[in-house]
Amino acid sequence: MSDSPISSTTSALDIARLVGGTEAIVVRTDDPLHALAERAVANPSCRVLSVVDGHDRLVGLVRVTDLLEDIFLKVVPEESLGAIDDVEDALRYARHLGARTAADVMQEPAWVHADDDLRTVFHRLRMSGLNGLPVTDAERRVVAYLDQLELLMAWVETTGREVLLAPQDKASPDEPTA
């Protein structure tokens, strides 16, 4: 086990400071999609963008994969149009086609509070199905970002569970090895 200072009671904000280094990408609701893409390119390790209102409060999230989808279907339209074969596909396409700003593509916000402990952080990440979550203060302003993969790797090192990720030794103790 490493000497990592992370434990199950460490707060979300401290975890973000300790494990990450990934800076939160915060955009406004009226920022155009290409601005979002530029911010994502400049900080590729942040996989979920935080959308805030005029008071800097978190109002939505944009996954980088959704952003890519939006850009993709506009620049390679034949690929997307050719794949549509039911009403749901068509409606999804129409929504993406009409998207121009962060507000058009954002989903409902999910977040962890700065004081939440590690267990809550894991729970929220799993429930959200997102690759990362913003950490917010009491006013729901974004103060940090927690990436799921970084967090998991830090936890693996902390608990010494690397062994569970290593290939299993298939040879049974009873069978002689060559």
Place this chain on the structure above:
Amino acid sequence: MTIEVIAAAAIFVVTYALIASERVDKTLAALAGGLAMVLVGVLDQEGAFAGVDLNVIFLLAGMMVMANVVRRTGVFGWMAVRAARLASADPYRILVVMSLVTALASAFLDNVTTVVLIGPVTLFLAAGLGMNPMPLIISEILASNIGGAATLIGDPPNILIGSAAGLDFNAFLIHLAPLMAILMGVYLVVARWLFRSQLVVDADRSRTLLALDERQMIGDPGLLRRSLIVLGLTLVGFVLHGPLGYEPATVALTGAVALMLLTRQDPREVLREVEWPTLFFFVGLFMLVTGLIEVGVVEAAARLVADVTGGALGATTFLVLWVSGGASAVIDNIPYAATMTPLVAQLHAGHGADADVLWWALAIGTDLGGNATIIGASANVVLAALSEREGHRISFMTYLRYGLPVTVGMLVLSSLYLWIRYPL
């Protein structure tokens, strides 16, 4: 009036009200209504099941299977992009070609499948050209219902009418397709004036459209080739089914099975996508209407119509046409057609050999009435939803401003057509 008549009429009215109000899923409402006819003793089970027209059910199922396979080929998207490129960046020409592609596809596929394939291409073209898609979307709604009315397989009411009246594919082609071609042509001329202030594009953006490559729309050329061969042969089968003595359902099912065999589709996957709720909706409606026929309500209604029109074929034809047009504008045209086919059969029986015009009046009114309002047909609702999702809402009243006068104009032209072509 016997207790059975009252019960049957009450079940029918309640079921219709539930379907129209959408408070209960329409398939469940129709099945519940049909079963209620059995449970209260209006029909026995044998009679209820005998009322289900299997020719209609299997024709629909066969066409659904074929549509499910053909839509995966991307051929209609290819046609739409190809046509739009041929129209360059001229918005009126785009409106014309997209409407024609929609009408053509709707004549052979169900209207919802058609607009699902063509609507997104339309939205992309409009966005690429910087224009409001509303004129294109409204034109495609109208075109889908006009195209669907042209053939036996284009619209479910036509399938119901064809089966009940024994009218084959060629009869629809001969009697309805010419009228629909005329209506389409007239509409496209009128559309230029109707949307004169909205058919404006951003000229600098036309290269977006010209850069499209329609070949990319075809995902699997082999599937496309085989699908088109089977689809072509199925159409030949529809043309020949009358002379050969086959029912349309036999042709559709043969085409569906041949398509799955030749394209090596997994039947479980293809059949899973068959619209089973729609098929059971028809089953319920057939049982419901059989109950009405059984107790004599339909016959009494036919006598009432004959009294109103004095038994004159012309007056009866126009009454059927205009009442059907009005009713289909506000209620689902499938239950309407299911109810009206036995009524028109009664009226037809009283007029002799020349009375097929009554069937054409029913088909025209039922199919075109859906153009009047945004809720008049499923294809209308889907296209309006697509436009709204893309950011261009077409409200009920906005659509009505265009749809209602166009539909009234089409019914006037249809009346003229029937009056000139048939001995009324």
